[in-house]
Amino acid sequence: MKRKRFIVMTSDEKTSRSGKVYSKRIQRLRRLIVATVIASCLIPTCICIILSIKYDRLHSSYEQSRTDLNWYRDKYGTEMEILAREAEEKAEAEKIASAEVENEESVSMDVDYANVEVSGAQNPEDIEGTRYVYLTFDDGPSSNTNEILDILAEYDVKATFFVCGKPDARYTDVYKRIVDEGHTLGMHSYSHKYEVIYDSAVSFKADLDKLRVFLYETTGVWTKYYRFPGGSSNNVSTVDMHELIECLNDGDITFFDWNVSAGDDKSGSNKTTIYNNIVGNVPRFKHCVVLMHDAADKKATVEALPEIIEAIKEMDDTVIYPITDDTLPVQHIK
Ligand SMILES: [Zn+2]
Structure with missing residues (x-):
């Protein structure tokens, strides 16, 4: 007949185990909070970088077309001027x-x-x-x-x-x-x-x-x-x-x-x-x-x-x- 084994924990051991579980939760929670904080910083930064790159590209192409337009206007005048x-x-x-x-x-x-x-x-x-x-x-x-x-x-x-x-x-x-x-x-x-x-x-x-x-x-x-x-x-x-x-x-x-x-x-x-x-x-x-x-x-x-x-x-x-x-x-x- 098998003998049932009982683990008898003392009240100190119980406290320390529940403490470990608790501290693991805290750690997880902390990681979650840190990750959230990092993400909430990184995502807008990335968006900002992407947007600023796009803005730069758009701005330079706008500047280029403005330069082209000015060159064209200098050379030929506006469409109205050409027609005139x-x-x-x-x-x-x-x-x-x-x-x-x-x-x-x-x-x-x-x-x-x-x-x-x-x-x-x-x-x-x-x-x-x-x-x-x-x-x-x-x-x-x-x-x-x-x-x-x-x-x-x-x-x-x-x-x-x-x-x-x-x-x-x-x-x-x-x-x-x-x-x-x-x-x-x-x-x-x-x-x-x-x-x-x-x-x-x-x-x-x-x-x-x-x-x-x-x-x-x-x-x-x-x-x-x-x-x-x-x-x-x-x-x-x-x-x-x-x-x-x-x-x-x-x-x-x-x-x-x-x-x-x-x-x-x-x-x-x-x-x-x-x-x-x-x-x-x-x-x-x-x-x-x-x-x-x-x-x-x-x-x-x-x-x-x-x-x-x-x-x-x-x-x-x-x-x-x-x-x-x-x-x-x-x-x-x-
Ligand atoms: Zn003649």
């Missing part, structure tokens, strides 16, 4: 166009382009053979210039741009591109304001110098070619044009008029009339200086350009060149 400027450019182009229509009409009565005295080619030995065609664009740069340059690049054709003074930052690269891609940079007055340019020889010279220096600072090219707004045969000028030609001679500048005109400054002109005016008249000459316009409202010129180039390239013994020092000028007045 485009409208202004269009209005200016229309003003130039209407002034030139008036002028061209008076010019066309005075000058028969077929009888403009020019040699058949740029070198005497070429007179019999090659036809030289010089595509020239007046009034730029404009919102169309890059597209014109793209087309010229596509057909590997070099042209001549008679530009005005447009200090707007968006055109800086356009002036440079004209030069970098091997086209000739010519002058067409800084202001294109007839009342300024043709008021006196002094104001003509001031406008001319302003543009020449501006183009030099923008592109590094000291240009030597000029096209009078309205041509040398304009009858707007209150100054004898020979006096203004003297100003050009003093600066070693040659002026170029034209003997073939796109007619793209005439109201009602469109892709077809522009094409016909050029492609129909080029065969009449061995030496063609073709007048076209590079302006915001002359989209039809850009549209007609690829087919014009293709048609000229298909003509026998015909080359398209940019104006150089070797080019014989077409001049309406001597």
Whole structure:
């Protein structure tokens, strides 16, 4: 028979055991309290760190976009300003166009382009053979210039741009591109304001110098070619044009008029009339200086350009060149 074992505890032992249990509970409770305290400190700290990192990231991207926006605004202005400027450019182009229509009409009565005295080619030995065609664009740069340059690049054709003074930052690269891609940079007055340019020889010279220096600072090219707004045969000028030609001679500048005109400054002109005016008249000459316009409202010129180039390239013994020092000028007045 098994003997039951009884453990008899003394009252001291009982007290010490319940004390141990009690102290274990206290310890557990203490750990719990410490853990709670630590957690209640750590969690908000972690949240704070995470939030501050996120804030920093957001802040720096905000700063970056603010910098980008400011840069963009500095360069191009606000959207409203861009729209206003485009409208202004269009209005200016229309003003130039209407002034030139008036002028061209008076010019066309005075000058028969077929009888403009020019040699058949740029070198005497070429007179019999090659036809030289010089595509020239007046009034730029404009919102169309890059597209014109793209087309010229596509057909590997070099042209001549008679530009005005447009200090707007968006055109800086356009002036440079004209030069970098091997086209000739010519002058067409800084202001294109007839009342300024043709008021006196002094104001003509001031406008001319302003543009020449501006183009030099923008592109590094000291240009030597000029096209009078309205041509040398304009009858707007209150100054004898020979006096203004003297100003050009003093600066070693040659002026170029034209003997073939796109007619793209005439109201009602469109892709077809522009094409016909050029492609129909080029065969009449061995030496063609073709007048076209590079302006915001002359989209039809850009549209007609690829087919014009293709048609000229298909003509026998015909080359398209940019104006150089070797080019014989077409001049309406001597
Ligand atoms: Zn013009």
